[in-house]
Amino acid sequence: MTDPDGSPASLRFRRVILKLSGESLADSGQRGISGEEVAGIAKQIMQAHASGCQIAVVIGGGNILRGAQFSGMHAMIHEATAHYMGMMATVINSMAMQDALESLGCNTRVMSAIEVDTVAEPFIRRRALRHLEKGRVVILAAGIGRPFVTTDTAAAQRALELGADAVLKATRVDGVFSEDPEKNPHAVLYDSLTYNEVIEKNLRVMDATAIALCREHQVPILVFNFKHDGNIVRAVTGEGLGTWIGTRPH
């Protein structure tokens, strides 16, 4: 059974941006890249993709380097330089994810917002759309290619540019909580929130620019726990999980 545009009728989303933090590629509490973690996430992305959803993945670089933090620790390094280093970190992570996905037989393209022609295509919007339509998982590296923002903002910006139906923000906890659930076991998990509630309650979901972009253009955000096997496919097929941020009911 398919919708008029050919996508399977059961799918909630036709096209999504999946935002993975760099830390999701590392062992818990560690830095760097864990082969096991990357393989586990690749398997989940592969399953989600097999459900018929077009997936563009935005990967962060925090497991290697975050610009603001790094320049704060090393006064001789200009903050802009540190942000470019952070972008390079996302390229490294994207390359790992590409090979993990390809080893499972999933066609992928890494598209980078900074020039690294030897290892990735440049990000060209129309070409990215073509890859998605052809059933390739597109891995978006280097954020938006400009310093002083994060890959959360890149996820929101690319969602607008590529006409994604939602940003799926993968985290290590079950969604958005009233407080940090790893510090306060009584923190309350929200089922749904409006963009304004996220901003007013100062909830740490994504950075403020990303929330503002999604609010202005009514792009919903689903915050969910990727650590439970199968949750990425549940997120794209619309099985109620996580916290829904937007204007529509959950």
Ligand code: UDP
């Ligand atoms: N970054 C940037 N411009 C972008 C995206 C990322 O300057 O468009 C830099 C920024 O320094 C950021 C780092 O790359 O801290 C790594 O990305 P991020 O912090 O978003 O990674 P995550 O926290 O998701 O692992």
